[in-house]
Amino acid sequence: MKILGIDSxxxxxxxxxxxxDILVSEFTVNNKQTHSQTLLPMIDQAAAMSGIGLEELxxxxxxxxxxxxxxxxxxxxxxxxxxxxxxxxxxxxxxxxGLAYRLAYADGVICPLMDARRNQVYAGIYRFGADGxxxxxxxxxxxxxxxxxxxxxxxxxxxxxxGDGTAVYKETLQKETIAAFDxxxxxxxxxxxxxxxxxxxxYLQQGxxxxxxxxxxxYLRQSQAERERAERLLENSARMEGNxxxxxxxxxxx
Numbered sequence: 001m002k003i004l005g006i007d008s009x010x011x012x013x014x015x016x017x018x019x020x021d022i023l024v025s026e027f028t029v030n031n032k033q034t035h036s037q038t039l040l041p042m043i044d045q046a047a048a049m050s051g052i053g054l055e056e057l058x059x060x061x062x063x064x065x066x067x068x069x070x071x072x073x074x075x076x077x078x079x080x081x082x083x084x085x086x087x088x089x090x091x092x093x094x095x096x097x098g099l100a101y102r103l104a105y106a107d108g109v110i111c112p113l114m115d116a117r118r119n120q121v122y123a124g125i126y127r128f129g130a131d132g133x134x135x136x137x138x139x140x141x142x143x144x145x146x147x148x149x150x151x152x153x154x155x156x157x158x159x160x161x162x163g164d165g166t167a168v169y170k171e172t173l174q175k176e177t178i179a180a181f182d183x184x185x186x187x188x189x190x191x192x193x194x195x196x197x198x199x200x201x202x203y204l205q206q207g208x209x210x211x212x213x214x215x216x217x218x219y220l221r222q223s224q225a226e227r228e229r230a231e232r233l234l235e236n237s238a239r240m241e242g243n244x245x246x247x248x249x250x251x252x253x254x
Contacts, residue, residue, distance in 0.1 A: 002052055004060045005197025008035040008075035009067025009095045014193035015042040017050045025050040026194045035074045057088055059209050061200020064092035065218035066122040072217040080212045089209030091200040096124040096140040099163055101195040102188050108158030113165030116142050121165045123148040142220045145169045149176045162189050
């Protein structure tokens, strides 16, 4: 089985090809260039260096969210466009599951953390079963970092933290985590298209591939623009109520 993996859900952009349980090529950059500049060239190089033509792929796995709204749109639109052109299925891989898969077979539990700003993280809690399957304990969510740590402490098991949120909230993790814990080293601490491709191959075998037209990213919460628009609507509504329903000065905000 040949799978192209794509991850542009965070600062890292990554493309990889897995063929029959072998990672044959992977390109990863974290240089602050926009993913729209880097992703397609990396995919082309990954295919060229692997010797595998894109038409030979069995599916295209993509980090499906949560993450950067812009990054998710770029990754998903790239995966959808390629899948439609090639007649291949898209295999959505939840971003946090892809991160957790980087620490396959680790003891205890795995807690990926992505900085979601506004004092929140995208987080999930996972473990690997005796059969090597990824098991979900806490499905990916947007939450306050202290709430996530509390759930980790309740499990009473060793926890492995990873993701860009570990740098942002390192002091909080050290202060509030009661259980034994560690933070993944730099070469395992960020998203990887290789993990997305490998887990995508598993999910495709499980029948989780889909028609490209059906795929949409998972954002978990509103974008900043959507939040600001909702706030303006609330302000305008309150102003209208204060004016006794007079809408003469309430139309400019939307």
